[in-house]
Structure formats: structure tokens, C-alpha cells
Amino acid sequence: MTNLISSEFKALFNTTINELLQENTLALPCKLSFASNKTTDLCNNCIYDPITKASSYRYNGTGPVSFLDGQICPVCSGFGKVRGSKTETLHLGVILDSKYFVNWDSKDFSVPDGAMQTICSNTLMSKLKSASDIELTVNNVLYNYQRAGDPQPVGFGSMDYIITNWKRQ
Secondary structure, eight states: OTTSSOHHHHHHHHHHHHHHTSTTTTOEEEEEEEEOSOOOEEOSSEEEETTTTEEEEEEOSSSSSOOOTTSOOTTTTTSSEEOOEEEEEEEEEEEOOGGGTOOTTOSOOOOOTTOEEEEEEGGGHHHHHHOOEEEEEETTEEEEEEEOSOOEEEOSSSOOEEEEEEEEO
């Protein structure tokens, strides 16, 4: 049973998948968000009080959500700082219909409604592991998803790719 599938066939498979995942082929631009646990960015909605190291509970006049003086800032919840976040756009293979990636014979069938799956090179493992959200546009519709599990290595004779499941927000 060894050597059932030739190394040439495996190489052809990898070449084909690599071509499909290129920027100008079937891969879609996906904006990944990387949330930070640090609250280092000053709120862009209220006036920061450096003495109390919190919000002064006064709207700064240019922020996205106005509020009355003395009320809690709706953006930073009165902390005066917000969590920093970073985004990066990567081209990923996207499967929006779960019937194409769900194993119907599986005993563990826990795919949420509106789930999607991405596939990409395993060189992006650390980025996908640290990503919290993904945003993409398909047919002029904006979709937002949250990572539903850790990326899983996959491949045909090797683990050259990773798949990641996402649930709709």
C-alpha cells in the first residue's frame, strides 16, 4: 500500500493549490484584525485626564460618538484609553458554504450557522493564530467573522497548508 500516490502527483497537487492561492487567481483579499491586550492608545472620542489617567468625561468635539459632559465616554467606557488593534490584508482561499468543508459523517458536528473556512500556506500560521477577526467583501457584501478555532495544518503528503474555521459575527 505504500507509494500508492506518486511523488509527481503530490508535486502537481501542491503546484495547483499554490497557483489557486495567488493574489490574482481565486484567493480573496481578507482583512485580518489582531487585537492587543494592551490599552495604550488614547481614546479618540474624549479628553484624557493625565492626572487621573482616565477619561475626563468630556467629549473632545472631534470623536466619532458625541456625549454630554459628565457622562461615560461610549468609546472607551471612561478608561481614557482603548485597545490598540492592527490589521493586515492577506489573500486567502475562502469557502463560504459549509457544506463544502463539513464532514457529514463526523460525530463531532459543531459548525455554527454562517461558518466559513479559509485555506492558505502554512507560512501564515502565526498570523492566523493571532488574528481575532476577519473581514472580506464578496459580491459587494461585507462579511465579518470571528476565528472559531486554531488553524489546522493540512496537505496531501505534507502539511504545506492550513485551514481555519470562522463563525459569523
